[in-house]
Amino acid sequence: xxxMRIDRFFTVHCVSPIRKMLPQRGGLQIPILMYxxxxxYPDNHLHPYYQTVTTPKCFEQxxxxxxxxxxxxxxxxxxxxxLLSEASLSNSAIQKNSPSxxxxxxxxxxxxxxxxxxxxxxxxxAFPILDKFGFKATVFVVSGLIDKTFLTGxxxxxxxxxxxxxxxxxxxxxxxxxxxxxxxxxxxxxIYELGKSKQMIESITECSAPLFSYPYRFPEDASIFTxxxxxxxxxxxxxxxxxxxxxxxxxxxxxxxLKRLPINNCDDSQFFRAKLEGxxxxxxxxxxxxxxxxxxxxxxxxxxxxKAL
Numbered sequence: 476x477x478x479m480r481i482d483r484f485f486t487v488h489c490v491s492p493i494r495k496m497l498p499q500r501g502g503l504q505i506p507i508l509m510y511x512x513x514x515x516y517p518d519n520h521l522h523p524y525y526q527t528v529t530t531p532k533c534f535e536q537x538x539x540x541x542x543x544x545x546x547x548x549x550x551x552x553x554x555x556x557x558l559l560s561e562a563s564l565s566n567s568a569i570q571k572n573s574p575s576x577x578x579x580x581x582x583x584x585x586x587x588x589x590x591x592x593x594x595x596x597x598x599x600x601a602f603p604i605l606d607k608f609g610f611k612a613t614v615f616v617v618s619g620l621i622d623k624t625f626l627t628g629x630x631x632x633x634x635x636x637x638x639x640x641x642x643x644x645x646x647x648x649x650x651x652x653x654x655x656x657x658x659x660x661x662x663x664x665x666i667y668e669l670g671k672s673k674q675m676i677e678s679i680t681e682c683s684a685p686l687f688s689y690p691y692r693f694p695e696d697a698s699i700f701t702x703x704x705x706x707x708x709x710x711x712x713x714x715x716x717x718x719x720x721x722x723x724x725x726x727x728x729x730x731x732x733l734k735r736l737p738i739n740n741c742d743d744s745q746f747f748r749a750k751l752e753g754x755x756x757x758x759x760x761x762x763x764x765x766x767x768x769x770x771x772x773x774x775x776x777x778x779x780x781x782k783a784l
Contacts, residue, residue, distance in 0.1 A: 480523050480741075482758055487745050491754045503561040504723040505554050506751045507587040509735040510534075512594050512629060513601040523741040531600045533740050535607075537747055542608045546586045546751075547579055550646040551613040551686055554587045555715040555730050562726035586751065587724075588612040589717060589735065591650055591688055593621065593637075595630040602640060614640070615650035615688035615717075618675035626654060634679050641680040648686030649673050649713075657704065658694050665704070669711040685714040693718035693732065696766045705731050721759040734759070 511527035518528045529537075541548060549557070557579065579585065588605070590597050593616025605612055620631045632640075641647060649672040651657070657665055669687070676684040687708060694700060695718070708716060708731050715730045722734035736750045749755060 482524065482755070483741075483746050486749045486755050486757070490757055491749045491752070494752075494754055500753070502726055503558060503581070504725045504753060505549070505558065505585050505587060506753075507551065507554065507589055507717060507724050507733060507735040508738045509717070509719070510588065510590045510601070510738055511592055512596055513604075514596050514629075517740045519740075523739070524737075526739040526741060529738065529740045529742075531604065533742075534601060535604045536744070537738065537742065538604055538608050538610060540744060540747060541586060541610070544584065544748075546584045548608075548610040548612075549579070549585055549587050550611045550644075551587050551589060551648070551715065551717065551733075552646060553579075554585070554724065555733075557585075558724060558726050558728070559730065584751070589688070590614045591690075592625055592629075592654070593617055593632045593650065594625060595632050595636070598632055598636045598640065602643075602645070606643075611644055611646065613646040613648060613686065615648045615686070616672075616676060617650045617652070617654045617690075618672040619652040620654070621675070621679070637676075637679050638681075641682060646686070647676050647680050647682075648684055648688060648716075649676060650688045651690055654690045656691055657689070658697060658700055662703070662707070665707055666711065669707060669713070673711060673713070685712060687713045687716035687731070689716065689718050689732070691719075693720055695720055695732070695763065701732065705729065721762070722756040723753045 510529060512529070513531055513534050514528050515530055516528065517530055518526045588610060590601065590612060593614055597614055616632060616637065617625070621637065622633050623631055625631050637647060649669065651668040652672045653668065655668060657668065660668070673684050713731065715733065717733045717735050719737070720732070720734045721736065724733040728734060736755060738747070738750070742750065
C-alpha cells in the first residue's frame with residue numbers, strides 16, 4: 476500500500492527522525508483527518524496526493540491504529556471548544572480544571588475524523604467501522620445533493636440516513652448547497668450557499684449546524700476574499716470550519732478556517748503516524764511559499780505586458 480513519493484519519503488525519513496530529536500511543540504494541537512469516500516473502488520488512476528478514496532480495509536486499519544495508540548476521537552465541535560478554551564486561559568492549572576477539559580484526558584493524544592461531500596458510503600462502509608471502535612465523526616454534506624448523486628457519480632446520503640446517523644452521535648455540517656468554487660461567486664450567491672445549506676441540514680437533523688467545510692482548495696493567499704468569507708460565515712451563524720490547509724489544528728488558527736490532514740488509501744501505517752504527529756506540516760510551508768512566489772511573478776508579468784502595450 477505504501478507508495479514511493481516525495482512527500483512521503485521526506486516526511487517519514489527526514490522530518491520525523493529530526494523532530495524526534497527536537498523539543499516538542501508547546502500548546503494544544505489536534506490532528507483533524509480529512510476523508511471523502513470509503514469504497515472498494517480506489518481512484519488509483521490519480522496521483523496519490525490527489526486521491527480521495529480509502530478502502531474499508533485500509534480505513535479499518537487506520538481506525539485500529541488510533542484505537543491501540545490511545546487516541547481520543549472528538550467531534551469537530553468538541554475539538555473547537557478545547558482549542559478556544561486553551562487559547563483563552565493562560566493559567567495551566569485553570570485549564571486542567573476548566574469544564575471543557577473535564578471530559579478529556581489532555582495527556583492522551585486526540586484526533587478528529589471528518590468526511591467531506593456527504594457520500595452514501597459513509598453510511599454503508601465508514602460508520603460500521605467507526606461504531607466498532609466507538610469513534611465519532613463529523614460529516615460535511617452538500618445539501619443540494621442529499622438523496623441525489625455527487626459530481627463524481629457516487630451516491631450521496633439519504634435524508635433518512637442522515638437523521639439516523641445524527642441520532643447515533645454523528646455530527647453534520649455544511650459543505651455548501653452545490654459544491655461551487657466560492658471565490659468565483661458574487662456576495663449574494665455565497666450567502667445563499669452558506670445560509671441555505673445550513674438551513675437544510677438543520678431541518679433534517681433537528682440540530683444546530685454551525686460547522687462549515689470549504690469546498691475545493693482553500694484560497695488562503697486571497698486575504699480580501701477570506702476576510703469577507705469569514706464575516707459572511709459569522710453572519711450566517713457559523714462558529715467553526717475546516718479547510719484543505721495542511722497541518723495540525725492549533726490555538727493560533729482562525730476557528731473558521733482550521734487546518735486538516737488529507738488521508739486516503741496511500742497512507743500506510745508509517746505515513747499515517749507521521750501525519751498524526753505533525754510531521755507532514757512542512758508541506759504547507761512549501762505550498763504557501765510557492766503560491767506567494769507565483770503571485771509575485773504574475774504581478775511582474777502583468778507589469779511587463781502593460782509596459783509593452
